Amino acid sequence: MADNKKDNNKPLLPTKPPRGNYQIWVILATVAVIIGVMYFSNTNNLKDVDYDTFKQMVNNGDVKKVVLVQNRKFVEITLRPEALQNAKYKQELNISEGPLGGSASGPHFSMKVVDVGNFDQEFRTIRDKLPADKMPEYKPEDREDYFSVFVQWGFLFLLLFGFWMLMRRMTGGAGPGGQIFNIGKSKAALFDAESKVKITFADVAGLDEAKEEVKEIVDFLKTPLKFTKLGGKIPKGALLVGPPGTGKTLLAKAVAGEAEVPFFSLSGSDFVEMFVGVGAARVRDLFKQAKEKAPCIVFIDEIDAIGRSRGRGQVPGANDERENTLNSLLVEMDGFATDSGVIILAATNRPDVLDSALLRPGRFDRQISIDKPDIVGREAIFKVHLKPIKLDPTVDVKKLSAQTPGFAGAEIANVCNEAALIAARRDKKAVDMQDFQDAIDRVIGGLEKKNKIILPEEKKIVAFHEAGHAVAGWFLEHADPLVKVSIVPRGVAALGYAQYLPREQFLYQTEQMLDEMCMAFGGRAAEELVFGKISTGALSDLERITKMAYSIVTIYGMNKEIGNISFYDSKQSEYSFQKPYSEAMAERIDREVKKIIDDAYHRTKSLLTQHRQHLDTIAKELLEKEILFQADLERLIGKRPFEKLTTYQQFTNGLGKYEKKQLENEQPGVDPTPTLEGEKPAESGN
Numbered sequence: 001m002a003d004n005k006k007d008n009n010k011p012l013l014p015t016k017p018p019r020g021n022y023q024i025w026v027i028l029a030t031v032a033v034i035i036g037v038m039y040f041s042n043t044n045n046l047k048d049v050d051y052d053t054f055k056q057m058v059n060n061g062d063v064k065k066v067v068l069v070q071n072r073k074f075v076e077i078t079l080r081p082e083a084l085q086n087a088k089y090k091q092e093l094n095i096s097e098g099p100l101g102g103s104a105s106g107p108h109f110s111m112k113v114v115d116v117g118n119f120d121q122e123f124r125t126i127r128d129k130l131p132a133d134k135m136p137e138y139k140p141e142d143r144e145d146y147f148s149v150f151v152q153w154g155f156l157f158l159l160l161f162g163f164w165m166l167m168r169r170m171t172g173g174a175g176p177g178g179q180i181f182n183i184g185k186s187k188a189a190l191f192d193a194e195s196k197v198k199i200t201f202a203d204v205a206g207l208d209e210a211k212e213e214v215k216e217i218v219d220f221l222k223t224p225l226k227f228t229k230l231g232g233k234i235p236k237g238a239l240l241v242g243p244p245g246t247g248k249t250l251l252a253k254a255v256a257g258e259a260e261v262p263f264f265s266l267s268g269s270d271f272v273e274m275f276v277g278v279g280a281a282r283v284r285d286l287f288k289q290a291k292e293k294a295p296c297i298v299f300i301d302e303i304d305a306i307g308r309s310r311g312r313g314q315v316p317g318a319n320d321e322r323e324n325t326l327n328s329l330l331v332e333m334d335g336f337a338t339d340s341g342v343i344i345l346a347a348t349n350r351p352d353v354l355d356s357a358l359l360r361p362g363r364f365d366r367q368i369s370i371d372k373p374d375i376v377g378r379e380a381i382f383k384v385h386l387k388p389i390k391l392d393p394t395v396d397v398k399k400l401s402a403q404t405p406g407f408a409g410a411e412i413a414n415v416c417n418e419a420a421l422i423a424a425r426r427d428k429k430a431v432d433m434q435d436f437q438d439a440i441d442r443v444i445g446g447l448e449k450k451n452k453i454i455l456p457e458e459k460k461i462v463a464f465h466e467a468g469h470a471v472a473g474w475f476l477e478h479a480d481p482l483v484k485v486s487i488v489p490r491g492v493a494a495l496g497y498a499q500y501l502p503r504e505q506f507l508y509q510t511e512q513m514l515d516e517m518c519m520a521f522g523g524r525a526a527e528e529l530v531f532g533k534i535s536t537g538a539l540s541d542l543e544r545i546t547k548m549a550y551s552i553v554t555i556y557g558m559n560k561e562i563g564n565i566s567f568y569d570s571k572q573s574e575y576s577f578q579k580p581y582s583e584a585m586a587e588r589i590d591r592e593v594k595k596i597i598d599d600a601y602h603r604t605k606s607l608l609t610q611h612r613q614h615l616d617t618i619a620k621e622l623l624e625k626e627i628l629f630q631a632d633l634e635r636l637i638g639k640r641p642f643e644k645l646t647t648y649q650q651f652t653n654g655l656g657k658y659e660k661k662q663l664e665n666e667q668p669g670v671d672p673t674p675t676l677e678g679e680k681p682a683e684s685g686n
Contacts, residue, residue, distance in 0.1 A: 046076065046110035047092065054111050058126055061134030062086075065106070068120060068140040073113045078106030189265045190293075197257040204254045205384045206377030206409060207247055213368045214238065214251060217343055218259045221295050235365040237333060237344035239303075241351045242370030245410030248347035251370070252299045255345065262296040264289070268305030271325050279306065279325030287332040287342065294341030303346040309355045326355060333363045352570070372408050375401050381409050385416040392432035400436055403483065405502055407443075415439045445490035445497045454489065460623065461527060462487045462496045465537050467619040468526025469498045469519060471611050472604055474633060477642045478515035485618075486627045495537065510558045513548060514600060520545050521604040526615060529608050545600070549593045561592050611637075 049057075054077065057063050062083035067076040083089060093108055113119045120140060127135055191197050201211055220227055220234050227234070240248040256263040264286065271279040290298050306325045333344060346364065348354065358364065373381060378401035386397065404412060418439035423431040442448070454462075466485050473479040480500035487496040524538040557564040567580045579586065608615055614637040621636060622628060 046107060049077070049109045049111050051111065054109070055126065057109075058123075058130070058136060061130070062089075063136040065137040065139070066123065067107070068113070068116065068123075068138075069143045070116050070140055071142045073116060075111045075113055075119070076107040077109040077111065079108050084108075190289075191256050191263040191265065197253055197263070199250070199253040200257045201254045203384065204247060204251055205380035206373035207251060207370060208377075210240070210251060210368050210370050211254075213366060214255050214345075215258075217297075217345075218255060221259060221261050221297070221343070224295075234341075234343065236342075236362060237346065237364040238366040238368055239351070239359070239364040240345065240347040240368050240370055242349060243372060243408060244349050245408035246370045246372055247409045248349075248370055249301055250409070252301070252345055252347060255297060256299070259297055262290075262293040264293075264296065264298045266298075266300060268300055268302045268307070271306050272322070277321075277324065279321055280328035283325060283328040283332055290342045295343075296341070297343050297345060299345040299347075301347050303358075304348045304350040304353055307346075307348070307354045307358050309353060326358070330357055330363065372406060375405070378404055378407060378412060381412045382416070385413050389416060389420050390430050392430040394433050395431070395436065396433065399433075400440075403437075403440060403501065411443060415443055418442050441484075441486075441490070441499070444499060445486075447490060449489040454495065458495070459487065460619075461531065461535055462537065463619045463622040464526045464530050464615070465523035465535075466496045466498055467615050467622060468522035468524075468529075468608060470522070470618055470628070470633060471615050471637070472522030472525070472607060473498075473500065473519040474614075474637065474640055475607060475611060476515040476519055478509075478512040479519045480516075481640065482630055482633060484627065484629050485622065487622050488626050510552070513552060513558070514596075517545050517548055517597070517600040518604040518607070520548075521601050522608065525601060525605040525608050529605060529612070530615070530619075545597060546593075549596045549600075550589075552596060553589050553592050559592050559596070562588060 054075070057077070057079075058066075060083075062079055063077055064080040064083075065078040067078075069076065079089060084093075089108075123138065127138060130136075201215065204211060217235060217238060224234065240251060242248055252265070256265065266286070271282050286298065290296050306322055306329065308322065308326075310323045310326060344364070351359075351367070359367070379397055382397050382400055386395075400415075404415065407415070415436065416439075419431050419435040422438050422442075423435040426435075428435070438448075466487055470482055470485045473482055480502040483499045483501045485496075485498040489495050490497060520541045523541055524534055527534050527537070553559045553562050555566055555568045557566050562585075569580065581589070617636050618628065618633065621632065625632075
């Protein structure tokens with residue numbers, strides 16, 4: 001294994017400084033200027049006086065200068081320096097040298113004037129009667145109100161700037177000269193020879209069949225003559241369908257990395273906007289750009305954002321912008337004006353809500369199903385995610401893939417990352433198997449809470465509850481083999497849990513489902529058997545049992561009383577509340593479900609009564625050690641009475657039928673890896 005050591009003395013490359021939020025600084029600067037002009041404007045800080053007071057001040061010789069602002073109809077009054085020494089004026093004007101005090105240079109008072117002509121005539125008469133040493137300077141003038149103009153235009157600027165910012169955010173911050181004018185432009189990111197994606201098909205593991213499908217599309221674009229000489233046509237679109245985390249977007253990135261053609265990537269939500277008609281305009285602009293770059297690939301992630309069935313939940317007479325966008329997309333994908341050379345890739349985890357017109361051949365010619373990987377696929381995915389991790393030689397990739405049934409690629413990546421973090425937290429030099437076990441427990445059961453305070457009585461109940469699950473599963477033929485049972489609190493409310501290693505299969509018989517129900521009843525039955533009381537700890541078990549019983553009766557047609565009838569509708573809307581059966585049939589269904597659940601509970605209770613000694617032994621050991629493994633159960637109560645290979649044993653020792661046939665025919669190039677048939681998720685207990 002390559003050494004992943006890094007030079008710790010190597011200086012870090014300078015990172016790009018974060019982009020400053022200049023808009024906030026512009027707004028703050030404008031507000032500061034307005035406040036500064038308001039503060040330093042003397043006109044707004046002058047004391048108002050009436051005409052009689054003004055006349056008395058003039059006659060006393062306290063006024064130095066009078067300015068009549070004719071167009072604004074007010075008078076500015078400036079006092080003499082010796083008058084400012086008067087205690088009355090000092091207190092009224094608050095004269096000081098600090099920035100908060102009044103100015104000693106003036107003006108000091110203001111007075112409103114009703115009639116400018118009358119005031120001018122009266123003041124000149126009063127002024128002429130005064131001696132020369134007391135006569136104030138008089139100056140009539142017109143003055144513009146620059147402060148009011150500045151405030152008005154400043155607030156208008158702030159309003160326009162705020163509107164510009166709002167439009168910029170709504171339109172995604174287009175380039176200079178764009179913004180509101182580019183709101184109908186497509187938001188697709190273009191990957192071409194200059195900005196090539198680094199991910200290739202070698203980075204995508206566990207999706208061999210899906211890779212073959214998309215590889216063919218890439219090959220068609222690279223060497224079209226190989227296909228067209230036989231009369232084939234390039235497919236117009238491929239829809240990637242699968243649960244979340246299975247690698248749909250990763251596969252599209254690999255297509256972008258492998259294809260030597262332009263690759264447009266965007267999300268279904270990029271077409272959604274608050275303005276009417278914008279989504280359809282963006283669709284048209286996207287295909288216009290794509291036709292200019294043809295041959296090319298367009299990838300729309302989460303296409304269900306715009307591709308939902310039309311007419312569902314629409315208010316009569318209302319305009320549905322999403323439907324307009326979908327109609328535009330349908331026309332562009334298969335309309336009169338559509339040119340060849342543009343291939344559409346789309347991904348969704350909700351194919352049931354997509355419009356049927358979008359799924360028909362001619363638009364999406366292929367639907368590529370990407371399911372959760374089987375044990376072979378999980379091993380390949382683990383190998384990809386383990387490359388950058390420094391591993392201990394004890395790490396067994398096959399064992400890890402067997403212990404993670406039902407895990408998608410994203411969950412496997414999370415397990416690898418958690419294991420590395422746990423090892424670093426423990427100051428280890430390499431990640432060992434124990435770190436991966438703890439990481440799997442962390443993902444399945446939640447965060448371990450060692451410091452959670454639990455009463456001794458509660459801990460004893462939890463121990464017998466989990467021991468009941470372990471014993472019931474140990475002595476039921478079709479139950480999954482136990483891997484680990486723990487009474488260490490995990491997650492939000494789980495006080496304990498049991499981990500099983502289920503077989504990977506698609507088909508389940510009635511006996512297998514009934515045994516699983518009995519195993520799930522093990523905790524509740526053990527509580528009643530030991531304590532004579534039951535607790536709320538069996539909530540998740542009862543929920544699973546009830547759903548399984550109803551599926552036996554109403555979905556799979558496994559009940560003799562109801563018969564071979566299934567009320568399951570794969571195309572039914574998630575918002576439909578209509579039952580496909582009568583009230584009489586509903587009563588029969590409830591009665592049969594109750595009978596199945598009661599029979600399973602009595603069977604489980606009888607089984608635990610028969611193995612009461614084993615139940616006490618395991619519960620006592622759990623109270624002491626808190627965690628037990630499969631080897632501990634074999635030591636305490638003996639081996640399981642049923643000889644059956646687990647998935648891990650089949651994977652490591654056995655061969656599938658296909659491989660055996662290939663080896664018998666002695667065909668070269670066969671990888672002796674077993675072929676397995678699916679899976680079901682690992683179970684977590686209380």
